[in-house]
Each structure stands twice: as structure tokens, then as C-alpha cells.
Amino acid sequence: MTEAGQLQRKDILGLEELSRQEIELILQTAQSMTEVLQRTIKQVPTLRGRTVLNLFYEPSTRTKGSFDLACKYMSCGTISVSKASSSLVKGESLRDTVRNIEVMGPEAIIMRHPSPGAPHYLARMVSSSVINAGDGAHEHPTQGLLDLLTIQQHKGGFEGLEVAIIGDILHSRVARSDIWGLNKLGARVTVCGPASLLPPVMDQFDCRVTTDVEEAVRGVDVIYVLRVQSERQQQSFFPSLREYHRLYGIDVRRLALADSDALLMHPGPMNRGIEITTDVADGPQSVILQQVPNGVAVRMALLYLLLGGG
Amino acid sequence: MDRILIKDGQVIDPASDRSGIMDVLLEGDTVAAIGESLSVEGAKIIDADGCAVAPGFIDLHVHLREPGQEYKEDIASGTRAAARGGFTSVVAMPNTDPVIDDETGVRFVNDTAQRDGVVVVYPAGAITKGQKGEELAEMAIMAEAGACVFSDDGLPVARASVMQNALQYSSMLGIPLSVHEEIPSLKGEGVVNRGRVSTATGLPGISSAAESAMIARDIELLRLFGGHLHIAHVSTSRSVVLIEQAKSEGLNISCEVTPHHLTLTEDLVRETQFDTCTKVNPPLRTEDDRMALVKALREGTIDAVATDHAPHSVDDKDKEYMFADFGISGLETAFALLHDRLVLTGEVTLERLVESLTIGPADTFNLPGGTLSEGQPADICIFKTDEEWAVNPDRFASRGHNTPLVGWSLTGRVMTVLVGGKVILKDGELTC
Numbered sequence: 099m100t101e102a103g104q105l106q107r108k109d110i111l112g113l114e115e116l117s118r119q120e121i122e123l124i125l126q127t128a129q130s131m132t133e134v135l136q137r138t139i140k141q142v143p144t145l146r147g148r149t150v151l152n153l154f155y156e157p158s159t160r161t162k163g164s165f166d167l168a169c170k171y172m173s174c175g176t177i178s179v180s181k182a183s184s185s186l187v188k189g190e191s192l193r194d195t196v197r198n199i200e201v202m203g204p205e206a207i208i209m210r211h212p213s214p215g216a217p218h219y220l221a222r223m224v225s226s227s228v229i230n231a232g233d234g235a236h237e238h239p240t241q242g243l244l245d246l247l248t249i250q251q252h253k254g255g256f257e258g259l260e261v262a263i264i265g266d267i268l269h270s271r272v273a274r275s276d277i278w279g280l281n282k283l284g285a286r287v288t289v290c291g292p293a294s295l296l297p298p299v300m301d302q303f304d305c306r307v308t309t310d311v312e313e314a315v316r317g318v319d320v321i322y323v324l325r326v327q328s329e330r331q332q333q334s335f336f337p338s339l340r341e342y343h344r345l346y347g348i349d350v351r352r353l354a355l356a357d358s359d360a361l362l363m364h365p366g367p368m369n370r371g372i373e374i375t376t377d378v379a380d381g382p383q384s385v386i387l388q389q390v391p392n393g394v395a396v397r398m399a400l401l402y403l404l405l406g407g408g
Numbered sequence: 409m410d411r412i413l414i415k416d417g418q419v420i421d422p423a424s425d426r427s428g429i430m431d432v433l434l435e436g437d438t439v440a441a442i443g444e445s446l447s448v449e450g451a452k453i454i455d456a457d458g459c460a461v462a463p464g465f466i467d468l469h470v471h472l473r474e475p476g477q478e479y480k481e482d483i484a485s486g487t488r489a490a491a492r493g494g495f496t497s498v499v500a501m502p503n504t505d506p507v508i509d510d511e512t513g514v515r516f517v518n519d520t521a522q523r524d525g526v527v528v529v530y531p532a533g534a535i536t537k538g539q540k541g542e543e544l545a546e547m548a549i550m551a552e553a554g555a556c557v558f559s560d561d562g563l564p565v566a567r568a569s570v571m572q573n574a575l576q577y578s579s580m581l582g583i584p585l586s587v588h589e590e591i592p593s594l595k596g597e598g599v600v601n602r603g604r605v606s607t608a609t610g611l612p613g614i615s616s617a618a619e620s621a622m623i624a625r626d627i628e629l630l631r632l633f634g635g636h637l638h639i640a641h642v643s644t645s646r647s648v649v650l651i652e653q654a655k656s657e658g659l660n661i662s663c664e665v666t667p668h669h670l671t672l673t674e675d676l677v678r679e680t681q682f683d684t685c686t687k688v689n690p691p692l693r694t695e696d697d698r699m700a701l702v703k704a705l706r707e708g709t710i711d712a713v714a715t716d717h718a719p720h721s722v723d724d725k726d727k728e729y730m731f732a733d734f735g736i737s738g739l740e741t742a743f744a745l746l747h748d749r750l751v752l753t754g755e756v757t758l759e760r761l762v763e764s765l766t767i768g769p770a771d772t773f774n775l776p777g778g779t780l781s782e783g784q785p786a787d788i789c790i791f792k793t794d795e796e797w798a799v800n801p802d803r804f805a806s807r808g809h810n811t812p813l814v815g816w817s818l819t820g821r822v823m824t825v826l827v828g829g830k831v832i833l834k835d836g837e838l839t840c
Contacts, residue, residue, distance in 0.1 A: 193726060
């Protein structure tokens with residue numbers, strides 16, 4: 099990091115590769131962006147004249163909208179290419195798509211892609227900054243950072259904090275980014291889900307693993323509920339959404355096992371009545387709706403730290 | 409008749425237990441004599457002082473891609489890659505386009521190899537028509553045309569009843585089935601080993617049971633229905649245990665292992681930040697698996713080293729990890745990699761390594777060569793054990809530059825290769 103507090107890196111590919119200091123700088127910058135978001139006129143001229151390319155190989159409403167807003171508030175131009183648009187369905191390779199767009203000179207490329215490692219591949223190919231907006235089940239660093247920001251706002255810090263992540267850990271990029279980030283900041287993570295949705299060799303992450311949801315949430319400071327995808331039931335990972343809800347759904351009774359000030363979080367979109375019940379999702383401990391504007395703030399912060407200054 | 413005298417080399421011929429500084433006399437296309445200080449009038453001399461002289465290496469498993477995928481490799485380029493690696497005979501896998509599943513296909517590979525090839529090519533025929541796993545291919549007719557093994561490699565024989573019939577039917581012919589052991593539904597979308605790396609990267613994993621469970625099935629079929637079961641590219645410690653047990657019961661089973669599974673692990677996927685040249689099937693496994701494979705090679709449970717040379721074009725590999733093709737271009741680095749990583753570290757002796765590249769594979773598929781005794785084919789590999797070189801795919805003879813070893817410095821280099829008494833590689837460079 100320089101004196102000016104810029105990130106000394108070209109890309110944001112995952113929380114695994116960020117240091118604690120870098121994460122703290124991003125969170126601090128994002129916190130100041132939340133103040134910008136409180137203003138009536140939210141647009142600042144910081145990145146005027148800069149251009150960002152949004153490249154979405156998977157459908158996304160929330161993340162793409164959040165990046166779009168972040169770009170708009172920072173006054174940078176955007177080009178969007180998504181799966182539905184022509185070149186991607188015509189079978190053009192990622193390499194060719196990106197080379198064609200890169201000659202137009204975007205300063206950053208934001209990419210969501212179904213293959214883990216695709217942003218790493220892209221980052222090697224281009225001189226622009228690359229921000230990973232989700233690569234398969236690997237990482238979703240901006241989600242991880244907005245989750246950290248939300249926790250920090252409520253809990254002040256992370257040292258000694260107990261966090262339980264509940265659900266489909268195996269297929270979750272959110273879980274992976276959250277675990278890396280929380281571990282680096284000193285929180286203790288427990289992951290919990292049906293055994294068929296827990297990845298092997300979790301010891302490398304330094305987190306507790308259990309299939310018992312009540313054990314997982316007892317006394318914790320944060321319950322983080324993951325979205326369950328119904329296609330996993332068709333793929334025989336679990337028998338039914340009803341049974342999933344019975345074993346892992348977070349409701350009033352299970353929330354009550356956590357610390358009385360515990361936060362309830364979810365990356366959205368929620369399946370109400372399955373992984374989470376409406377009364378707790380909309381209840382006083384839920385910070386789910388605060389995660390969303392924090393997402394805009396985190397993305398503004400990253401654009402600023404990668405593209406700002408110079 | 410042309411006479412060549414290879415002088416003063418360190419002969420390593422595990423089949424005959426010969427070892428020491430000796431001369432090898434070749435007459436025409438056969439070995440005429442081996443002994444100390446031979447002197448022969450009028451023979452052309454190859455000075456092998458400071459080099460090891462071994463039988464030409466034999467590779468039971470290469471993909472030459474011809475017919476149909478010549479943009480990846482063809483018989484001309486693939487056999488030159490073989491020569492660069494010290495291999496004088498290769499078994500060409502039949503998963504080409506079209507699949508080699510009939511007499512015409514086998515003859516095409518033979519004829520093309522005669523015309524364009526620089527090493528001996530043994531065609532493999534498919535087990536099932538089109539490698540679809542449904543109907544048996546014409547094994548007897550393909551055997552007559554020169555197929556030395558049958559394989560649906562690239563794919564398992566998924567249906568147990570088809571595998572049962574294939575074992576029974578091939579047992580009449582005395583020809584092995586080389587099988588790619590994998591339960592399709594356990595592989596699924598998998599691209600790396602299921603374990604530490606799939607968990608950290610989110611890449612879909614292929615569990616070791618995808619391989620070992622299929623091996624267990626086929627051992628049970630072999631026990632009841634006969635035939636010769638050859639397990640291609642063994643990659644897991646459990647596979648080794650099952651094969652070892654089957655061997656101890658006297659079942660007709662053999663197996664091969666690749667240089668990459670003996671020397672690399674899944675960790676390379678992360679260390680290289682998703683280099684698609686680490687994407688190979690079966691996937692690179694754990695260090696425990698690797699150690700079990702090395703031990704099994706050392707102790708003889710594994711019969712042969714085979715490269716599974718799988719050349720691909722730049723476009724097939726220069727893409728996202730999930731979408732890249734599986735495979736490593738392995739012929740030109742095999743010996744050096746194994747020598748550097750296993751022999752120099754003391755994990756395997758040089759003699760055992762040479763054995764697993766020569767008489768081991770020859771005996772496994774009942775092929776000529778693999779030893780330097782009189783009357784044997786004049787197929788020779790002369791290499792240096794102290795020469796260091798850096799892997800540079802731009803210099804490969806193979807069209808497939810897909811190796812995860814780019815820039816690696818390896819000690820051990822193939823210098824001179826003769827096939828049928830003809831020099832095809834000299835000082836590490838092709839002469840043909």
C-alpha cells in the first residue's frame with residue numbers, strides 16, 4: 099500500500115489472496131462510501147472519463163445492478179456484455195471477446211463466469227484491472243467484502259467473533275470468500291449443512307464443520323444463511339426441500355439459540371420458508387436489507403482503490 | 409549389411425540383467441552382439457562414452473490423433489515426439505475421428521505409420537463400435553490386421569455386461585483390454601481431484617472412487633470371465649491396493665502409470681493459478697496417492713510407465729479451466745521428468761525406471777523388443793543422466809505444446825535413438 103492508501107494490485111480475484119491490511123483498507127474506504135450513499139445527490143466525479151466493462155457469463159440481477167450503480171455514482175462509463183448478447187452465444191471464445199473489447203480501452207473488467215479461475219485467466223490476458231463478480235463455486239469477493247462490512251458496522255470488529263454459515267457449502271462461492279475473509283480478520287467460523295453438501299478436506303480453512311444446525315448456531319454472533327438451489331435436490335444431494343427446511347431452515351427457535359444480539363444474514367435471493375422463515379428474515383435481527391447498499395459501497399470502494407488517484 | 413557399433417556406453421538392460429560399460433553391435437535391424445571392447449571391421453561407430461545405452465523405450469499409451477484431429481497431432485509429428493523422448497515403439501490409442509474400430513482403421517494407422525512414422529506404431533482397436541460402449545468391435549479381424557490391444561480409452565466401458573462379454577471374447581484372442589477406469593456419474597462435471605484443491609478452488613471434483621470402484625468391478629468380472637485386464641493410467645492409492653491384491657491371487661491383470669501421476673500432485677492446479685495444462689484425466693491426485701504409485705512402481709505392482717501423451721492445440725487449452733480439453737503432451741519430457749524427480753531423489757532406481765519403460769511394457773502387451781539381447785530389434789535409446797535442460801514446448805516435435813512443465817529444469821536427456829538400426833535422433837536432435 100502507498101501512503102495515499104491505494105491497493106498495490108491490479109486485480110481483485112478473491113479474498114484468499116488479499117491480506118488483512120488490504121481487506122481493512124477496503125472496508126474503511128467502503129465505510130466512507132456509505133456516507134456518500136446517504137447524500138441526496140450520490141454521484142461523485144471521482145472516476146469521470148473512466149470506463150468499466152461488465153462481462154456477465156451467468157445471469158445476475160443483484161450483483162450486476164450493484165456494480166452498475168457503483169459505476170454510476172462514481173461517474174465512470176460502463177459497457178455491458180451479457181450471456182444473452184450476441185457474441186457470447188455465437189461461440190466466441192472468452193479470449194477473443196475480451197481482446198476485441200480491450201482495444202476499446204476499459205480501465206476495469208468486471209466478470210461473472212461459471213468456471214472457477216476464469217477471472218485469473220482473464221487477468222493474465224489483459225492490462226485492465228479485473229474484478230471477480232463470482233467464478234463458479236470458487237469466490238465472490240465483493241459479496242464477501244460487503245458481508246464483512248455489514249458485520250463490522252454492527253459488531254465493531256471481528257476478533258473472537260463466532261460466525262455460523264449454514265447451507266450448501268460445497269457449491270457456494272459466497273461461503274468460500276466469507277471464510278477466507280473472516281479467518282483473516284480473526285473471527286471463528288463454523289460451517290454447517292447436510293454431509294452431502296459439505297466439501298472434503300475443510301481443515302485447510304481452519305473452521306469447525308458440523309451437520310448439526312443447532313450445535314452450529316448455539317451462542318454465535320452471526321448466522322449466515324446460504325441460498326439452497328432446488329436443482330441440488332434433483333441432483334440427489336438431499337431428499338426434499340421440506341426435509342431440508344426441517345433439518346437446516348433457520349426459524350425463530352433456532353435463531354434464539356444464537357447470542358441475543360446475533361445478526362442474521364443472507365446473500366439473496368431468499369427462498370422464504372426453506373432455508374429461512376419470513377418472520378426471522380424480516381425480523382429485528384435481520385440485516386439482509388443492509389447488505390444490499392453495502393454492496394454498492396464496497397464496489398464503489400474497489401473501483402476507487404483500483405482506478406482512482408492517477 | 410550395415411553395421412553400427414555403439415562403444416563404451418553404460419549398458420542398462422534389465423531384461424538380461426546386463427549392466428556395465430559395454431559395446432553393442434547392431435547388424436541391419438537387429439542386435440548382433442553385446443560385450444566388452446568389441447572390435448568390428450568397417451562398423452560405423454557411435455561413441456556412447458559418458459552415456460547410458462538402453463533398449464528403446466516402449467509406450468503403451470499415446471494419442472497420435474490421426475485420423476481426424478491432425479490439428480492436434482498426426483502420426484508424423486507424434487512419432488517424432490516419441491523419438492525425442494527415447495521411445496522406439498508406441499501404442500496408438502483408437503479414440504480418433506473416426507474411431508479405429510475395424511480392419512480399415514487398423515490398416516490405415518499401420519500404413520500411415522509405415523509411410524510417415526519414424527518409430528514403430530502398434531495400433532490399438534476399440535473395444536466397442538464407435539467407443540459407444542454398446543456393441544463389441546470386430547476384435548478378431550482387427551487383431552489379424554495388427555491391433556495389439558483393445559481400448560475404449562478416453563471413456564470407460566460403462567455397462568458391466570458389455571465389459572463381461574469383452575473380457576470373455578478377447579480371452580480367445582489372447583489380447584489385452586486396456587481400460588480407462590471411471591464411473592461416469594462419479595466423474596460428472598469433475599475436472600480436478602475431489603479433495604483439498606476442489607474444496608479451495610470450487611472446481612468440481614472427481615473422487616478417487618470413480619476410478620477404484622470401477623477397477624473393483626472389473627477385477628470381479630476378470631475373476632469370473634477371464635481375459636487380460638490392463639488398467640490404463642492408474643492414479644489412486646486404492647487402485648494400487650486392488651490391483652496388488654488381484655495380482656497376488658494370480659489374476660491376469662496388469663497396469664500402467666503416467667509420468668505426471670508419478671511426479672505431480674493436485675496442488676499444481678492452485679500453484680499455477682488454474683493453468684489448464686494441469687487439467688488431465690484422471691486428474692492429478694494427492695501426495696499420498698503419488699507416493700503409493702511410486703512405491704508400486706518400485707515394487708513391481710505397476711508393470712509399465714506409459715505417457716498417455718495427449719496433445720492439444722493452443723485453442724483447446726487456452727480457455728477457461730472448465731472448458732479446456734483434458735490432457736498433457738508427455739512424450740518429450742517423460743524420461744527426463746522421471747529421472748529428475750524419481751531417480752535423482754532416490755525414490756526409484758535407474759534400472760527399475762528403464763525396466764518400466766522397456767521390458768515391462770513389452771511383456772505386458774507381448775510386443776517385440778524391450779531388451780538388447782542378440783537377435784532383438786536394433787531399437788536403442790542412448791541418454792545422459794547428468795545433462796540438464798529446460799523444458800520449452802516451442803521446441804517440441806509434438807504439435808501439442810500442452811505441458812505444465814514449461815521452464816522446468818530437468819536433469820537427464822535422451823541423446824541418440826535408433827529404430828531398426830537407423831539413427832533417428834542424434835545429440836538430441838531429430839535426423840529424420
